[in-house]
Amino acid sequence: MHVKIIATLGPASMHPDTMWELVDAGVRIFRFNFSHSHAAAFAPHIATVRKLEKEFGFPITAMGDLCGPKIRIGEVKDSPRQVFKDETLFLGAPGEDAPFVDRPFISLDIPELLAGLSVGMPVNLSDGLLQFKVSEVLKKDRLYALHAQNAGMLTSNKGICFPGKYHPLPALTEKDIRDVHEGIDVGIDAFAISFVQSPDDVLLLRKEMQKHGKDLPIVAKLERRNAVDRLDDILEVADAIMVARGDLGLECPLEELPVIQKKIIRACRHAQKPSIVATQMLLSMVDNPIPTRAEATDVANAIMDGADCVMLSEETAVGRHPVGTVKVMHNIADHAIGYYLQRIPTPYPPGEGQNVPKYLAYAACLLAQNMKSPAMVCHSTSGLTARFMSSRRPKEPVHALTTDEEVLRGLNFSWGVTPHLIEHDNRGHMKRVEDFVEDTPDFERNQAIILTAGQPTPGQPHPGTNNIKIYYK
DSSP: OOSEEEEEOSTTTOSHHHHHHHHHHTEEEEEEETTSSOGGGGHHHHHHHHHHHHHHTSOOEEEEEOOOOOOBOOOOTTSSEEEOTTOEEEEEOTTOOGGGTTSOEEEOSOGGGGTTOOTTOEEEETTTTEEEEEEEEEETTTEEEEEESSOEEEOTTOBEEOTTOOOOSOSOOHHHHHHHHHHHHHTOOEEEESSOOSHHHHHHHHHHHHHTTOOOOEEEEEOSHHHHHTHHHHHHHOSEEEEEHHHHHHHSOGGGHHHHHHHHHHHHHHTTOOEEEESSSSGGGGTOSSOOHHHHHHHHHHHHTTOSEEEESHHHHTOSOHHHHHHHHHHHHHHHHHHHHHHSOSSOOOOSSOOHHHHHHHHHHHHHHHTTOSOEEEEOSSSHHHHHHHHTOOSSOEEEEESOHHHHHHGGGSTTEEEEEOOOOSSOHHHHHHHHHHHOTTSOTTOEEEEEEOOOBTTBSSOOSOEEEEEEO
């Protein structure tokens, strides 16, 4: 299974029988959305994930998705209220509404977010359905006039965003911090952090986990333009990247979003970090048993862009056909991956410059291709070797052996990688890999399996991967 499927759990899918069917249909990662509950409430469902692992015989990852600082407006008089194109509304901090008793006023309970707004800057409401521009600064950092760019309905407590503007808010709220510690206690394997703006947000989450004695994989959700502009810096500290197209589509012009998605996926592959494409992938299947043609094409294009994972949200959380939706996505992926592997240089050659791990991974993939090997097997203590192999996008599956359970479930995010937990003992890395091949019935006799591992040499006490071997079972 080259591309991994992530399914969001919710009322439609939390029954153990349904979870079993989802895994059987192809799910390898379950998303627990902390926006609608606290982490500890998911303990029974994470226990079900662990039971399913034993039953199916492969690792399944439980990813906790932190809510983050979702910004909403306050109560709107006469809500819902019709807004007309070219109408003027007023946006301000609490207490600034006194002069606007008979005028449409929008309050924002976090006045810090109003700082720095200037004439011409965009302001979007109701998930982008209402779009405004600042037409006048009435009181610096406190009160503004907005010019409506289109018509629509304005409702209380809706989300608001300021595309391209830096927000002086940490990515972790008090609720998020509680959810991190509760999530670790109940067995969450990875965390997704919402509304990332800089590497500092990711480091803040890592520091919070380390207080609990853990360092789990972090998925940085790119939902703001600032994050896209700092992608390379965020890639340095995050373990995976999610193209969260819902909020990102509010921050960026829609016509730019397809290209942004492709650029993010490409940057992730070059950095050996998994990429996830999310939001509205098969949204019509919340109600319908089949997707639209556009949705099927969207899923296929994300795969042909090179995404490691594709994610379902409402489709499996509250939809009428959660298992059917996964089966559809799996079928689309199976068809798309064949064409993707035909049109790319397989394996991907490394770029210019000295990058020994990347060249070793490339060499192993070339050997597998020329030897017509059914698979490659690598020993990957930290997971990095497996990610290097994955980034070359080989046709052959990559079996990654690790002694670390946290690394094991983190590898579920990587394209084409099947992770395996092995015992930590006195055998050398290459010996462990050879024994795995001998003991695995999936490999037939007289087949050439390409193995990679690290073996200490004089002057190199802690090697990375430095061995490639053709092994005939």
